[in-house]
Amino acid sequence: MSPSSSDFLTIRHPEPKPLAHPPVYPVFLPFIGCSYRCIYCAQDVQTGVGNRAIAPGSLRSLLFKELAGSEPVELAFYGGTFTALPQELMLAYLDVAAELRQAGLVSRVRCSTRPDCLAPEVLALLARSGMDLVEIGIQSFDNDVLAASGRGYKADAAVQGCKAVRASGLELGIQLLPGLPRMTPAVFARDVAAAAALAPSVARLYPLLVLEGTALARRWRAGSYTPWDVDQTVDALADAFLTLWRAGIRVIRAGLAPESTLDDAFLAGPRHPAMGQRARSLALFRLLEPALAAWQGPVRLDYPRRFQGELWGHRGELVPAYAALGLIPGATTPHPEPWEPDCFRLSAVEAPAGKLPD
Ligand code: SF4
Known part of the structure; x- marks a missing residue:
């Protein structure tokens, strides 16, 4: 994959939504x-x-x-x-x-x-x-x-x-x-x-x-x-x-x-x-890994804020693995709603905060 500045790739997290069941x-x-x-x-x-x-x-x-x-x-x-x-x-x-x-x-x-x-x-x-x-x-x-x-x-x-x-x-x-x-x-x-x-x-x-x-x-x-x-x-x-x-x-x-x-x-x-x-966290890494490995050039990641505690792993244990694929913490943005809840987006450019690129 050789992205231009308008290229982006969306990866959806496969976890089913929680049911509205009582505790x-x-x-x-x-x-x-x-x-x-x-x-x-x-x-x-x-x-x-x-x-x-x-x-x-x-x-x-x-x-x-x-x-x-x-x-x-x-x-x-x-x-x-x-x-x-x-x-x-x-x-x-x-x-x-x-x-x-x-x-x-x-x-x-x-x-x-x-x-x-x-x-x-x-x-x-x-x-x-x-x-x-x-x-x-x-x-x-x-x-x-x-x-x-x-x-x-x-x-x-x-x-x-x-x-x-x-x-x-x-x-x-x-x-x-x-x-x-x-x-x-x-x-x-x-x-x-x-x-x-x-x-x-x-x-x-x-x-x-x-x-x-x-x-x-x-x-x-x-x-x-x-x-x-x-x-x-x-x-x-x-x-x-x-x-x-x-x-x-x-x-x-x-x-x-x-x-x-x-x-x-x-x-x-x-x-x-x-x-x-x-x-x-490791499951999320494995979800993103193929796309990051195929990405060429600088990459950034926009993702739903609810995954902020998982992205880098427990105490940042996955930071070196992401860095080996070209993704560093400074090139990521967690988004609050209305960002799509399950959407991870790789891009070569910075996405506007809170909004998906068109
Ligand atoms: S002994 Fe424990 S594991 Fe075995 S059937 Fe009973 S509750 Fe389940």
């Missing part, structure tokens, strides 16, 4: 419905609520008090295998959600579960009882990884679980765990592509950490499990973001939420306070 209000029910504890799982420390699941009656009292006077929320039953609960208990939790919905305090409901606990009659019951979205802890679609991680199901069941949720009319969420035993970045990339092909509404990516008290901790101490490192994980997540965004899928979380109990239990693995930002 998620998580209700953690640790290990509820789980028939055994998975090798890496420490819901009690991951969620900071300990080992005991709150009973439906107590939950009702708590939420009517806590949510009173606030905007409606999306109630999320997390931390266990919700669809494997005894039916009476499941319906009791859903009744609480329905009462809160009737009172105008809840406008959506979601739950998390495993892919092998999604019988059609249970999904039909959820759909009838006000559930909107089911998040499945798929973790991987690779049979070797699933076997080495003791997940107790195969890739076919993972795919069928996703299809069953969509067939029941419920929205689908998929969770993946990069770094599971026997998982390589190439396997994770295939997992991400498989997830994208199943068209979930949302995805979560939880790089695997070694936490005290888990079977994985014993394997790590025995030297039979090595976690991914931070850079490898950021690299894999960046590609995953791009694949999922390009398929129209929102990535609603990358990495576990910070919890003081998690700090205490953390032993090893890719944990970084800015993991998501680092991965998003």
Whole structure:
């Protein structure tokens, strides 16, 4: 490409726009419905609520008090295998959600579960009882990884679980765990592509950490499990973001939420306070890289201000990589609205602030 002064190139960021959904209000029910504890799982420390699941009656009292006077929320039953609960208990939790919905305090409901606990009659019951979205802890679609991680199901069941949720009319969420035993970045990339092909509404990516008290901790101490490192994980997540965004899928979380109990239990693995930002920044770099590499002559970049915290990476870690492609911080302009929200524009001339070149 050999631009004249009027040449410019527009690159659109592929991340889907956020939906106008209410904020998620998580209700953690640790290990509820789980028939055994998975090798890496420490819901009690991951969620900071300990080992005991709150009973439906107590939950009702708590939420009517806590949510009173606030905007409606999306109630999320997390931390266990919700669809494997005894039916009476499941319906009791859903009744609480329905009462809160009737009172105008809840406008959506979601739950998390495993892919092998999604019988059609249970999904039909959820759909009838006000559930909107089911998040499945798929973790991987690779049979070797699933076997080495003791997940107790195969890739076919993972795919069928996703299809069953969509067939029941419920929205689908998929969770993946990069770094599971026997998982390589190439396997994770295939997992991400498989997830994208199943068209979930949302995805979560939880790089695997070694936490005290888990079977994985014993394997790590025995030297039979090595976690991914931070850079490898950021690299894999960046590609995953791009694949999922390009398929129209929102990535609603990358990495576990910070919890003081998690700090205490953390032993090893890719944990970084800015993991998501680092991965998003690297994804943006990879989006712009081909155009910058092909650009000849001086280049400047105009971009939406909302990406200002991502462009140069965490603490400017991507500045040298951009400089190697001819882009330096002094040749960039962040634009407030009405700049197009997803538009990055390379040009040989300075664009007027706040306005796209014609
Ligand atoms: S099914 Fe989910 S919540 Fe239950 S032990 Fe396994 S990872 Fe933890």
